Amino acid sequence: MSTPAANDTPKPTNFLRQIIEADLARGTHAGRRWGGSPGDAEHHRQGSVDTARIRTRFPPEPNGYLHVGHAKSICVNFGLARDYGGICHLRFDDTNPEKEEQEYVDAIVEAVRWLGFDWRDADGHEHLYYASDYFDFMYRAAEYLIERGLAYVDEQSAEAMRASRGDFTTPGTDSPWRGRSIEENLARFREMRDGKLPEGAAVLRAKIDMASPNINLRDPAIYRIKHAEHHNTGNRWCIYPMYTYAHPIEDALEHITHSICTLEFEDQRPFYDWVLDRLKEGGLIAQPQPRQYEFARLNLTYVVTSKRKLKHLVDSGTLSGWDDPRMPTIVGLRRRGFTPESIRDFCERIGVTKDYAWIDYALLEACLRDDLEARAPRAMVVLDPLKLELTNWAEIFGSADHLEQCELPALPHAREGEAPPLRRFTLGRETWIEREDFAENPPKGYKRLFPGNRVRLKGGYVIECTGCEKDADGNVTRVLATVVEGTKSGTPGADSVKVKAAITWVGVQDGLQAEVRLYDRLFTDPQPDAGGKDYLALLSPDSLKVATAWVEPSLAKAQPEARFQFERFGYFVADQRDHRPERPVFNRITGLKDSWGGR
Ligand code: ATP
Numbered sequence: 001m002s003t004p005a006a007n008d009t010p011k012p013t014n015f016l017r018q019i020i021e022a023d024l025a026r027g028t029h030a031g032r033r034w035g036g037s038p039g040d041a042e043h044h045r046q047g048s049v050d051t052a053r054i055r056t057r058f059p060p061e062p063n064g065y066l067h068v069g070h071a072k073s074i075c076v077n078f079g080l081a082r083d084y085g086g087i088c089h090l091r092f093d094d095t096n097p098e099k100e101e102q103e104y105v106d107a108i109v110e111a112v113r114w115l116g117f118d119w120r121d122a123d124g125h126e127h128l129y130y131a132s133d134y135f136d137f138m139y140r141a142a143e144y145l146i147e148r149g150l151a152y153v154d155e156q157s158a159e160a161m162r163a164s165r166g167d168f169t170t171p172g173t174d175s176p177w178r179g180r181s182i183e184e185n186l187a188r189f190r191e192m193r194d195g196k197l198p199e200g201a202a203v204l205r206a207k208i209d210m211a212s213p214n215i216n217l218r219d220p221a222i223y224r225i226k227h228a229e230h231h232n233t234g235n236r237w238c239i240y241p242m243y244t245y246a247h248p249i250e251d252a253l254e255h256i257t258h259s260i261c262t263l264e265f266e267d268q269r270p271f272y273d274w275v276l277d278r279l280k281e282g283g284l285i286a287q288p289q290p291r292q293y294e295f296a297r298l299n300l301t302y303v304v305t306s307k308r309k310l311k312h313l314v315d316s317g318t319l320s321g322w323d324d325p326r327m328p329t330i331v332g333l334r335r336r337g338f339t340p341e342s343i344r345d346f347c348e349r350i351g352v353t354k355d356y357a358w359i360d361y362a363l364l365e366a367c368l369r370d371d372l373e374a375r376a377p378r379a380m381v382v383l384d385p386l387k388l389e390l391t392n393w394a395e396i397f398g399s400a401d402h403l404e405q406c407e408l409p410a411l412p413h414a415r416e417g418e419a420p421p422l423r424r425f426t427l428g429r430e431t432w433i434e435r436e437d438f439a440e441n442p443p444k445g446y447k448r449l450f451p452g453n454r455v456r457l458k459g460g461y462v463i464e465c466t467g468c469e470k471d472a473d474g475n476v477t478r479v480l481a482t483v484v485e486g487t488k489s490g491t492p493g494a495d496s497v498k499v500k501a502a503i504t505w506v507g508v509q510d511g512l513q514a515e516v517r518l519y520d521r522l523f524t525d526p527q528p529d530a531g532g533k534d535y536l537a538l539l540s541p542d543s544l545k546v547a548t549a550w551v552e553p554s555l556a557k558a559q560p561e562a563r564f565q566f567e568r569f570g571y572f573v574a575d576q577r578d579h580r581p582e583r584p585v586f587n588r589i590t591g592l593k594d595s596w597g598g599r
């Protein structure tokens with residue numbers, strides 16, 4: 001596991017890079033101490049000067065699988081730490097006891113690693129943290145706020161609390177509990193902690209300003225009662241901090257320098273700062289304290305990224321699971337065949353801005369093609385097989401069973417001075433060809449097989465079509481042709497006969513049967529859930545077609561997750577789960593060029 005080195009090409013700048021560069025130039029975080037692990041002001045004071053020039057974090061809630069939007073956040077946070085000599089923490093934001101599961105924790109660790117990022121520092125120390133490890137400090141900070149008269153226990157009903165918050169045009173009104181004494185608040189909060197109150201009976205609220213134009217500052221709740229077992233702390237707590245209170249504290253204890261999140265949290269920033277400013281006044285957190293910066297979330301066309309909607313696609317059986325190759329989850333993208341390199345390149349190319357925009361799914365596919373073009377071995381496959389018989393085979397080669405050895409480069413661009421690696425296969429009397437490569441009555445301009453026409457079998461011989469056989473319903477069952485002697489590819493006579501087309505084929509004797517899963521866009525609409533649209537009504541009927549195909553023998557050695565360019569059809573991957581050498585399964589990642597732009 002290692003974070004890929006920043007390549008040498010200069011990165012286009014963005015507002016986050018500018019902020020970090022300005023901080024580094026000013027020495028905003030210079031001389032900061034790091035206590036060796038997360039902790040309060042005293043803990044870090046006892047540490048030594050932090051060798052990490054900046055600290056960022058990726059803070060997923062372990063309540064689902066990560067998707068392509070999270071990949072952007074991962075690339076931003078880990079990428080900035082890497083580029084500026086910092087460290088990025090992987091932090092599980094597991095403050096909500098009910099929704100979190102180990103399965104998700106494991107999947108997130110795996111996904112971040114697979115993308116190529118690392119939360120270890122130069123000394124091998126792993127910066128992987130759990131927000132629930134900070135419950136003690138969060139509680140202590142809450143009592144501190146109460147003691148300063150900055151928090152109170154509110155026992156209004158949830159409805160009353162909502163009604164008294166006001167709205168954008170009306171200021172809120174004070175709760176009848178707002179004026180309680182510090183002693184009473186402290187005693188009542190401890191009763192909450194000790195399990196004396198039922199769920200919903202009370203919350204702890206910050207005491208800020210019920211008339212604030214920012215509704216988030218109208219005495220937000222910071223602790224609530226939940227008699228629920230937590231995966232890390234068990235039954236130790238029956239009160240849990242609210243996300244907006246917990247998050248700044250998590251950042252402060254981990255001594256994060258730049259806390260980067262998506263724009264939905266912009267309105268929360270004043271409360272983020274309020275919490276940290278108060279704790280700073282109490283000397284509770286290390287300085288300088290973290291600052292929050294927001295960027296626009298990724299919206300990708302032809303997918304949905306809401307966890308709820310993705311879960312519905314899985315639970316309803318519409319898709320086969322979280323790793324269905326049509327899912328925009330990281331496990332789904334991986335199984336579809338996307339490479340970590342292509343996803344990182346995609347995140348790099350879309351950049352970081354504050355502007356709301358939709359990114360075209362075709363860009364992700366373009367990144368994959370750019371990554372695989374030079375390194376994916378080529379192979380021939382026949383997806384819609386029709387048998388071709390070379391009727392003069394025995395006459396020319398002396399035996400109907402004769403096999404001609406053929407070869408083609410496995411990779412198109414050999415390194416200078418090196419012979420290209422070759423793939424070998426055989427041509428015999430019978431081969432599989434694509435059904436669409438034969439036309440009994442060719443349309444105008446058709447250059448492939450029709451009676452009287454000559455084409456090249458790629459890497460093999462020029463052949464001349466002589467006719468076909470049909471079944472009782474008139475379907476073509478066999479194409480007939482003759483070999484043109486002396487025209488084998490790679491021999492001096494190869495160019496003696498000019499043809500207008502070369503077709504792909506697989507030998508009947510050495511071809512392997514394979515299941516090829518032809519994936520395409522999951523939705524027919526580029527923005528399936530925008531503007532209140534019913535995304536379920538926009539599912540594409542063509543997102544998966546399964547072909548029983550024939551593939552060339554070089555694919556017999558394919559390992560799961562090996563990627564190939566199937567000539568003329570696009571990029572394919574041996575399925576991570578279902579592929580077996582004796583029962584090959586390939587997924588189409590994407591076609592050879594963008595066929596969507598012009599549709
Ligand atoms: P939830 O609704 O469950 O909170 P979430 O998508 O916000 O869902 P988190 O686990 O909280 O999931 O997200 C972890 C991090 O990923 C957050 O910092 C969040 O801002 C970021 N993130 C989530 N979705 C996107 C997106 N589409 N683009 C960029 N970043 C995202």
Ligand code: MG
Binds near residue numbers: 061
């Ligand atoms: Mg979230």
